[in-house]
Each structure stands twice: as structure tokens, then as C-alpha cells.
Amino acid sequence: MSTTQTNDKNSQYVFPEPTIRRLPWYLAYLGRLKDAGVEYVSSTQISKDINVDSSMIAKDLSHLNIKGKTRIGYHVASLEHELQEFLGFKRLHNAVIIGTGSLGSLLLQDAGLYDYGLRIVAGFDVDPSKEGSVIGGVPVYGMDSFEERLPGLKAEIGVITVPANCAQQVCNRIVDAGIHALWNFTPFRITVPEGIVIQNTSIYAHLAVMYNRLDLRNHTGKE
Template identity: 75%
Template sequence: MSENIQIQSQAPLRELPEPTLRRLPWYLAYVGLLKERGVDYVSSTQISKEINVDASMIAKDLSFLNIKGKTRIGYEVAVLEHELQDFLGFKRGHNAVMIGVGSLGASLIQDSGLVNYGLRIVAGFDINPDVVDTDICGVPIYDMNRFAQLIPSLKADIGIIAVPIHVAQEVCDIMVDAGIKALWNFTPFRITAPEDIVITNTSIYAHLAVMYNRLGLKNSLES
């Protein structure tokens, strides 16, 4: 699933072009497979064949991280994996809270794979009395009214939004006021926040619209 990323604050490490940031996890996933297979070196040409990205683009992307391959040998797989993980922050832990514990929110809490990418959902918040004061996979679910009170002890700087559209902006405002620094928005509503807040929009529905449109065009051409 692709995402629409708005970097609204200056990157603390190095600001890369957004397309490059989107491709780096592809490279990391592939070199991770190579490491598991015991492969020591890989060229940009080999990576290109596997993930369908031009070899020159791969080399350019990696150059942003000061990663350079060896002539006629390529990149050392273990080093490349380490450098990508370090730059992307996947090995550094980030605490997050889930706002909205419906089907999508609950699924994200249960997704243990997020931890492998450095994201720990430490609590959920909702207004539904059926889920408040319960837990999902050991993650406690609290009443939204307690958000500002609990955030300091949870030490979370990321808020994940999976609420109905009509309350998305209100939830955004509450989180920002409580000290949340980054928002991962799963609603189709385009939330707004102060310039020092990082917003990442992941609209499942927008991608469905693109897929349906392309599928419809393909079917019309074939009919």
C-alpha cells in the first residue's frame, strides 16, 4: 500500500526526495532475503531485475545515504541491510497510540509485524464502551477522555488515526494539543496541523479508486 507523505517539519537526519524514501524499504526487503540466503554481494542490476526499478535509479537512491558499491562486485549485502535499517529508523523503537479501535484499528494493533519496523502500539483509545477497559493482544484500550492524562506516561510521539471522517480533525487537534509529534492518518479526510507536525496519509479508499479505475479501463479495452 503506498502512502501520501507530507513532511511538515525539517527531517532530523537528512531530507530525501519522497520517491526515494518510498523505494528504500523495497531495497531493504530484498537485501534481507538475500542475507537469509547467504548471499554476500549484490549489484544494482540484480536488484533492478527483482524489484523492477531502474539500476541507475537504485544507485542514485543509495548514493543519498553515501552507500557505494564496489566495482564488478556490487554492494555488500550485510552492510547494505544495516545502513538501510539505520537510516530508515526501523531498528529504533517508536511508541505509538491507536485512536479508533474498530476493525481497522484493532487489526493494526494485532499486526505484530509493525514491531519489526520499529513501531510499537502501546495503547488504544476509543469512545465505545464495549471496547474501553479491554485489551487487544495485551495492548490496553482506554477511554478517549483520558488521552491527555495518559499520554505523558505512555511516552508516545506518534498517533494513528482510524476514526470516522467527521471526527478526524477533532481527534487530530486533541493529539497535537497533548504533545503528539507525528500523525499516521488512515481516514480519507485531509487533516491539518501546525507546521512542526509530521503527517502521513494512508487512504485505502483512494487506492481502491485508482485500482477500480485502472481495472475498468482494462476491461473496456478488452471488451
């Protein structure tokens, strides 16, 4: 499943991580409302439509010092703007993808990431046949040129989509090259020095949970 970790003994989260994870749900919902011409929305209505407790929604938004108006609710366009600014979706973050196999290639072609502030500027791979190719408009280079090319790419984030057995090695190389944020798509739990931010997003963990719940439902008729 998707988790964030910061290997820094002195780091503190100003905002609770569960809150940060829910904010994109609210943002996506607000986008739909704005497109439909809705001007105001209450936490009760948000709760009903996205199945999150209304008191939780109000608490989440209070962390951003956002409060709705009594009997009116939240101004949709203003709230959408505040969430976009807080989440960093309005500022572009350059990233490189290490491993351009099936998953890496899909991410290179995912133009939607740009709408959420992630600009993939290059892909890297150890396969010589992929060097010099272009996937989704993004150039792919040989891994042997990684350290040489990285400064010119101005990348803040390294996306790891390599086989699990080499995830730690690739992680070490990315960190040594000066990148401080990693998005790890492998099922391997990589370790990093202090101060490095890691977002672990394992589709296999999500599959395991889904299969477990499905199996339970099939055997008992309920979760």
C-alpha cells in the first residue's frame, strides 16, 4: 500500500499524514463541482458524496485554516485553489524515472501527472536497446550516464520502477547523486540516510489487501 516515510530523526509533520492523503479526494471532488457550476458546498454534502465523515472533513480543512460559512459552506473555487497551492500541484517538480519497463513506460506516457505538478524530464535504463529512445515525448538515456546528466535535468524526485532485487542499489545511486525525494514503486522496502523522503506505492500490496477482502467476502458473504 502507499506510504510516506522520512528518515530524519529531527523531522516533524506539521500536518497529519492521513489528512494529507485525504486532501486530493476533496480536490478532485471540488473540480467536479466547479465544472458543474456549483458555487458553495457544505462539509455535509462533501461527506455524503465521497463517504468521509463531515467532522473529519472540517477537521482536515481546519489544519489549513480554512473554515466554511455558517449555513452556506465552503466557496468551491477558493477551496480548490487553496488545496492546489497547499498540495504543491500548482508548482512543477522535475522527476526522472529509473527503469523504463512496462510500469516505467506507462508513467512516462501518463500526461495526467503534469496536471498534478510532476514533470517527468527523463527516463534511465540499463538496457542498451532503450538508450536514445523517446517514450511519451520523454527521452530515455543509458543508466551509465545518470550522474553526468542529472545536474542538467534539475530533477528533485527519483521514481524507482526497477525489479525489486536491484531497488536498494538503484536507490543508493539516486541518493548519492543528490536527489532527496524518492517515489518507490517496487515491493522492496528500501532504506535511506536521514533527510530523504520516500513515498512507497506498491500495487502488489493493494492487490494483496483486495484479494484478502474478496476471499473473506466469498467465504462469509461479508467483510
